[in-house]
Structure formats: C-alpha cells, structure tokens
Amino acid sequence: MTAWAPVEYTGVAELRGPLMVVQGVRDAGWDEYATIVLESGERRHGLVLDVDHDLAVVQVLEGTGGVRAEATRVTFTGSPLRIPVGTGWQGRVCNGRGRPIDGGPPIFGDESAAVAGFPMNPTLREPPAEPVITGVSAIDALTTLVRGQKMAIFAEGGLPHLGLAAQVAAQAHAGGTPFSVIFAAMGLTHADAATVRDILERRSSAAELTLLLNLACDPVIERLLTPRIALTVAEHLAFALRRHVLVVLADMTSYCEALREVSAARGEIPARRAYPGYLYSDLASIYERCGRIRGRAGSVTVLPVLSMPAGDITHPVPDLTGYITEGQILLTREAVPYPHIDPLSSLSRMMRAGVGAGRTRPEHLDLAAQIQAGLSRARQAGELAELVGESALSPADRRYLTMAEAFRTHLLAQRPDEARTLEETFERAWHVLSTLPRRDLSMLSEEALDAGYQGRT
Missing domain, CATH: 2.40.10.170 (Thrombin, subunit H)
Known part of the structure; x- marks a missing residue:
C-alpha cells in the first residue's frame, strides 16, 4: 500500500x-x-x-x-488546521495564530486538536453551576458569572471595556479549584496591547494565563482564527486536564468586521449593514463551545467583549450576541464611576445556578434583587426630580436617591487594580441597603436582616 x-x-x-x-x-x-x-x-x-x-x-x-x-x-x-494542546500554553504570549511572541520556544503538546473544534454532545451537557469570582463587586453581587456560562460585555464607544476585561482576566478565580484564563485579544492597537500585557503580567508569569494578541496591523484573516485557537486550548485544559477555564474574547466587534471583509472579498451577498448572512451561526459556533460535560470536573466559561458602534445595542453584532449568550453586562457613560456598569441594564440568566448557600451567601439572590429594586425606584425619583425639583420629592424618594448615591460611591466605584473578595463585596452591599429603613427591605428574610443590616430599624 x-x-x-x-x-x-x-x-x-x-x-x-x-x-x-x-x-x-x-x-x-x-x-x-x-x-x-x-x-x-x-x-x-x-x-x-x-x-x-x-x-x-x-x-x-x-x-x-x-x-x-x-x-x-x-x-x-x-x-x-490542528494545534498542539496541553499545559505548554500556560504562561505564554502568542500572536493571533498561536505563534509565540514572548521570546520563548515553540509550544509543544502530547496531543493535537482541530482548531475548528467539535460540537459538544447535548445529551452530555451539564447546566452551568458554581460561581466564577471576578473580584469586581458590581459583577459578583448583581450579575454573577457562573462556570460554563457565556455572558457578554457590551460597551459604548470610548469606555474602558478592554481594561475591565483585562481586570477580570487578571483577578478572576474559582474559589481554590484549578483555574486558568485565556485572553484572546483581536484588532488591538500597539498601545492597547502593551496595556493588556502589563495588566496580565503577574498572572501570566504564574503560568495561569495564555495571551493571544492579534494587532490591528496583523492580517485580517488571522483575526478569524484567534478565538477558535483560544477555545481549542481551553477545551483541552477543561475537559482533558479537568480545570475551570475562563476565555475572554475582546473585541468581538473587530472579529465580525474581519468576517465582513472576507465575505466582501468572496463576493457574497451582504445582509444587515453589509455583514454576511451567516453571522449568527458563525458567532454561535464560537460562543457555544463553552459549558460543562457530565462526569468531567472542568468547565469552559466564555466572556465575549463587544464595543457597540455609536452606542447602538441594536447593531447586528451585539444584537445577535444577545440572542446567543446567557446574559450581558452593559457599560454606559451614565454609570459614571469605573467600571461604568449599568446595573439595571445588566443581567446574568444563570446567576441562580451559581449563588446561594454553599456557593456565595444564602441571601445573595434576595440581596441582589433588593438592590435592583432600590435602584429602579431611585431612577424613577431622579426623573421626577428633573421635572419638579428634588425639594418637592417625598422623604421616601429622597432616601432612595441617597441609596443610589451610596451604591455608586461604595459598591460600583472600584479601582482598575482593585480585587475585592466576596466578603468585602457583601459588606459593601449591606452598607448600601442600610441607607434605607429596615421596613423597606421586604425582599430579604428576617434572618438575613438580623445578620447583615447595619442601619436603624
């Protein structure tokens, strides 16, 4: 033969x-x-x-x-196309095609895997469970990220979405269990790439992170490979080596623009805003590679980051991403302190599976719901104050405005290099709610109020 x-x-x-x-x-x-x-x-x-x-x-x-x-x-x-997979990727900095740019040797592995990946058997999928602690209070308290979940960060132009993504990648953990991070950066300027490398340097040197850097000056085709290489590495770490892996994909809008450019070169008939008609299925082929498998200890959690052109959340990229993912974190200029997260427009659909007794705190869901309700009431009071003046508001409305200000200054506001523990986040959350009378906190049990309430009765 x-x-x-x-x-x-x-x-x-x-x-x-x-x-x-x-x-x-x-x-x-x-x-x-x-x-x-x-x-x-x-x-x-x-x-x-x-x-x-x-x-x-x-x-x-x-x-x-x-x-x-x-x-x-x-x-x-x-x-x-196949790449070697294994622990050799950890602690390395590579270009968008997986070639080392950190001065180290080529990456080798005992096995290789196809970059395109393979569909996960739906009958073996386990629902997301247990939290990924990001160290960012506004996320951990109100829109908890869950292992095996896909949750997007949407940002208006000019906001530090890349900095937030790098901060999460630098300080996220899974509560002491084996944890790895893969950061796939697409279409970055040299300045942004240097900033990301600086933020992630400590975690990379500890061999807990893989950084894939695709620059704006790199070939556009390379950008289409970068997220798939990241997920191929993550799948092996999670399902063969039984680690929990967080994959950060920033910026997926740059990826979609590269896909549009290749589609135009192929002469394909364009769909919405000149993006190809298969944009939804292409994004799904990336986002759906996250999850958990029955009988395996590991998980792949995907955090795509998208900049919204002109702040338009109905733009095809965030619009289709919202259909596929299981929640979103919205960054807006109206949420003034960093990290600019709008709590009333952000949602984690898997949060219920990742919080509560034995995971975070027994009162976590009720605490988050109470804060959301208070912020919603404060927004209504703020809109009314614009019409009639704050002096014409009722004492109750003014209390809710005070609560919203406490939320902005004490829970939302956070330094880009500040990693908060869950205990600190909950202490701050109770401080915010304690600006309201205890009788107004109807969503929390008496046991929770006895343990956490810090204000007057």
Whole structure:
C-alpha cells in the first residue's frame, strides 16, 4: 500500500484581497489546511474556504501582499488546521495564530486538536453551576458569572471595556479549584496591547494565563482564527486536564468586521449593514463551545467583549450576541464611576445556578434583587426630580436617591487594580441597603436582616 503524498499545485488563478483562487485542484475539502510557498521561498499558510469542481478558494493567513500568482506553489495537507494542546500554553504570549511572541520556544503538546473544534454532545451537557469570582463587586453581587456560562460585555464607544476585561482576566478565580484564563485579544492597537500585557503580567508569569494578541496591523484573516485557537486550548485544559477555564474574547466587534471583509472579498451577498448572512451561526459556533460535560470536573466559561458602534445595542453584532449568550453586562457613560456598569441594564440568566448557600451567601439572590429594586425606584425619583425639583420629592424618594448615591460611591466605584473578595463585596452591599429603613427591605428574610443590616430599624 503506497503512502499518501501531497500534490503541489501551481495554478494560482486569482488573488483577491486575502484570498487566493487555485485551479486544477483535486480532492481538496472545506477547512483544509494549505501550505503556500512563494517565489522567494517564504512559506505562508492558508485554509480552504470553498471548493467548486477544480477550484479552491484559500484564505491566506499572512495575507497575499507580495505574492506573484505565476510563481506560487500551493500544497494541501489533507486535514484541517490542528494545534498542539496541553499545559505548554500556560504562561505564554502568542500572536493571533498561536505563534509565540514572548521570546520563548515553540509550544509543544502530547496531543493535537482541530482548531475548528467539535460540537459538544447535548445529551452530555451539564447546566452551568458554581460561581466564577471576578473580584469586581458590581459583577459578583448583581450579575454573577457562573462556570460554563457565556455572558457578554457590551460597551459604548470610548469606555474602558478592554481594561475591565483585562481586570477580570487578571483577578478572576474559582474559589481554590484549578483555574486558568485565556485572553484572546483581536484588532488591538500597539498601545492597547502593551496595556493588556502589563495588566496580565503577574498572572501570566504564574503560568495561569495564555495571551493571544492579534494587532490591528496583523492580517485580517488571522483575526478569524484567534478565538477558535483560544477555545481549542481551553477545551483541552477543561475537559482533558479537568480545570475551570475562563476565555475572554475582546473585541468581538473587530472579529465580525474581519468576517465582513472576507465575505466582501468572496463576493457574497451582504445582509444587515453589509455583514454576511451567516453571522449568527458563525458567532454561535464560537460562543457555544463553552459549558460543562457530565462526569468531567472542568468547565469552559466564555466572556465575549463587544464595543457597540455609536452606542447602538441594536447593531447586528451585539444584537445577535444577545440572542446567543446567557446574559450581558452593559457599560454606559451614565454609570459614571469605573467600571461604568449599568446595573439595571445588566443581567446574568444563570446567576441562580451559581449563588446561594454553599456557593456565595444564602441571601445573595434576595440581596441582589433588593438592590435592583432600590435602584429602579431611585431612577424613577431622579426623573421626577428633573421635572419638579428634588425639594418637592417625598422623604421616601429622597432616601432612595441617597441609596443610589451610596451604591455608586461604595459598591460600583472600584479601582482598575482593585480585587475585592466576596466578603468585602457583601459588606459593601449591606452598607448600601442600610441607607434605607429596615421596613423597606421586604425582599430579604428576617434572618438575613438580623445578620447583615447595619442601619436603624
């Protein structure tokens, strides 16, 4: 039996942006990995996007700049792109294609895995459970992140969403159980990349974090691989090595813009705002790779970060992300102190599965609901004060305005380098509620009030 030998093709028919059309191809398949050798001997790499009879459309990961079609040779490997997986990724800084840029050796592993990933068997899925403690009070108290959950951060332009994402990646933990973080940055400027590396340096040096950096000047095709490489590494750490893994994807709007650019180069018919019609399914193929598997101790939690163009939450990227994910954290200019989280527009649909007795505190859900109700009443009082003046408000309305101010200054406001424990977060939350009379806290049990209430009765 003769061994399979790759065939080298020289029939490059067209170069179109980051795409290369190769003719005369036989037996090539979708998502197949290709090696491209230029006239100078330089090697580039690509993935097959489409096959039609003897034509193959290849996306070149390094771009097609400097390529002469008549002097280029293309070889198809017969398999999809695979990367080594294992603990060798921890503590490393790589580019968007997983190549080390930290001066260290190449990354090796005992196993390899396909970057495209494999669907998780739905019959083996376990619901998200147990909290991921981020150290950010507004998240831990009101929109708790749960292991195995996918929850997005939406931000208006100009807000420090990247800084918040890096802060969460730097200080999140799973309460003493094995925990790893993978930060996949897409479309960053050099200044933003340097800031992220500085924030994450301590965790990276402790071999608890993998950083994938795709810069704005890098080839746009690389940006499409970055989140998939991050999730491939995370899946092995979680389901083979039984660790809890948090994957931060920032900024997914940059990813979607790269997808739109490739779609335009392919000549596809555009949908909403020129994004491809398959944007929803493409995003789902990334976000749905999180979760827990029955019988395995590990989990993959996904925290995508999106900047909303012009602050429009109905923009296709945040709109479709909201359909797929299980909650969102909204950053807005109206929430003045850092981290600018709007508590009334933020929601964690899995919070109930991750908090309570034995996880955080028995009164956690009721405490969060009481704060949300108080902030809602304070917003109504604030709107009324704009019409009639604060002096015309009732004493009760003024108390709720005082409670909202205590929330902003004592619970929401937090330094970018400040990691708060759960105990400190709950102490601050009780301080906020204690600005109200005890009789107004109807959502909390008498036992909880006896233990936590700090004000007058």
